[in-house]
Amino acid sequence: MRAPTRATLRLTELYAPIRSELAESQAIFRDELISDQGFIADLCGHVAQFHGKLLRPALLLLTGHACGTLRPAHSVLAAVVEMVHIATLVHDDVLDEADVRRRAATVNRLWGNERAVLMGDFLISHAFHLCSSLDSQFAARLIGATTNTICEGEMMQVSNRDNLELTEGEYLDIIRRKTAALLGTCCLLGAKYAGADESRTEQMRRCGESLGLAFQIVDDVLDLVGDEAEVGKSLGRDAEMGKMTLPLIYCLQHGTPEERTELCALLRTGEPRRRVAEIARAMGGIEYAQGVAARYVAEARNASAGLPPSGARDSLNAMADFVLARHE
């Protein structure tokens, strides 16, 4: 066991109102993936290390708690959204040719791309299987729509590789689909299954979506300027893989012709991240991206402002600040 980081300790504190339900959802997660095939059990044991911050199940459960009463379906759905998330991580690591994830080797690094593709398929299949154990089709239909959207976002991202003309609007459209949609769905499901009315449910979906946009922008900033040991995964892959992110988009749009020419040249030659990061920082791209993330966090806090006072609501608000300030 690694010693818990400061951030993990902080989250444990924030998750206090949902401690037992979160533990239950992790047990459901493990039980769903039990296999009599030894090597499948090994793979499942390995990806369990990718859980990390449990942001998605925690959001679903905290929203449910803040909107009404948690029901058994909440714990099942918390396991489902986490399983969808881990499936996308496993396939993402194949696409990004990444070696490290949450301080552990990626599935593709250890077992090759083939097993990583199949493991992602296995996880997404089990997520749908688990989701359809619930009484109604509501969640299954929404989860299906959400994974449709995630796939679109991922495909748009791949199609825009090395597209130095990508606009901020196009970037936001991509991350809204590939990341923010699932966080929006987490909050929507949490509210809906706690009996919230339609307007509250939609408000919470927007809260999750805004948090998701902020989360991905911060993630992209960390990929550029974060500390690999602290973040716990391969960094600098975005620029290497020709993935345009907000700091770079800002610099390319607002730099002088000379600055743009220099940055483009660096990006085209796959220059090491340190030099690209220096330029992005000097040109104000990092600061700008952090400002946009802060605006989305404020939107998320606005969306949850109407909730009745509760420990869960306070945790939701604190999570919004955590998303903005995180270094890992």
Added chain:
Amino acid sequence: MRAPTRATLRLTELYAPIRSELAESQAIFRDELISDQGFIADLCGHVAQFHGKLLRPALLLLTGHACGTLRPAHSVLAAVVEMVHIATLVHDDVLDEADVRRRAATVNRLWGNERAVLMGDFLISHAFHLCSSLDSQFAARLIGATTNTICEGEMMQVSNRDNLELTEGEYLDIIRRKTAALLGTCCLLGAKYAGADESRTEQMRRCGESLGLAFQIVDDVLDLVGDEAEVGKSLGRDAEMGKMTLPLIYCLQHGTPEERTELCALLRTGEPRRRVAEIARAMGGIEYAQGVAARYVAEARNASAGLPPSGARDSLNAMADFVLARHE
């Protein structure tokens, strides 16, 4: 448009009792995948060429027709099982590094592995999304369980690459999961949604499963001795990828020590398919595998023998013979 092959013409005849429902299911398939993103539409248009024999939707619809009355849910489910099937083809082609599928280039060949992985994810996501549009969770839960099983089968297959000790029992367990389970589910769903009782539903599931086993054994024989132009896809990949199939398993188990040594050496060096096929034929491996396939087809016919006489039942029986005799 290519001219229809003799086999296609024969199938069109067999599918006569379900012509309108099959057309409806193809329209549902297309509508589910409509996208405003041009390149996603291109990919969807391309994989539409992979439909081929429409074996799975046809089995589902013919079974439904033979067991009772076809309902709108049948056409939706027929589209779902075809979508699951095409998703597995797209990922299979990545794993097999295949170039040709149904006489068209594979997705990985044309657009690379990344887009092929994402396209498979997109298709499986839409399959679940479509399935959860139905009233009850029954089909969604069963489809989820079936895709769990398919993934297990695929993972077992990858883990047994280059395993020259693979037994016939292990081989059958793998193909039961990766291929036969979905055909069993097709027949089960067809019967269930036509109002069949539990015993008939289980009987039809077994019918589909037996057909699936026969189908995969014939597929593996064709991979070894088939004509690439006639079959319409890359052949010889099994031996090249170290995938042990029934003819080879038989030869390795029943050959003289000298024959086994020669065959093992050929398989280890990735000898061209023609030479491996010659040996497998000479040692009786092809004939043996065809015999096992014939036994499963007989089992399938037995399972459907109790159905009341109808054109759909006759088509089911004829399809069983088609599976055995097919050259493509």
